[in-house]
Amino acid sequence: MTNPSLPAAPPPVPTLLFLDVDGPLIPFGGTPEQYPDGYPTYRPARRLRVPESGANPLLPRIDPALGPRLAALACELVWATTWMDEANECVAPWLGLPDLPVVHWPEPAPDDLPGGPGVHWKTRPLVDRAAGRDFVWVDDEVTDADRRWVAEHHPGRALLHRVDPHHGLLDADFAAVEAWLRS
Structure with missing residues (x-):
């Protein structure tokens, strides 16, 4: 039985999912042996808000079926891509997603190192953006x-999941993310 004089517990803070576009959503770099007819192409989930002529020529490589799968994940989706606001202008409508929050990358100072040898330039800004939240x-x-740096500098849980850019997000990638989110 709950005590009516006590305040209700705050709702849980959802896990963030930082999503890159090039590689995870737009596959690239596959060989002619892997894709003898080229990459498969798709039509958008709904009418684009930008004219087709103004759309990125690689958008047809994005499978719109990924949109509902991403939306169904138990997390808050955030664009973490150099596309920045263009991800909401072009990619979100292609996938049938609403506008998502966007990581705006800071301009690096000349002496601003990303975290050490081999650490990606996105790593520290994403940890800063997460502000202790699981991501x-x-x-x-x-x-x-990147995994080591995050483990040393982020107090929350984090899954840094690498997607093979030759194929983009696959069932196995979704399974890994979903299993981590449930754990």
């Missing part, structure tokens, strides 16, 4: 150096 980072450039 997943889905990118094709994540390395063990």
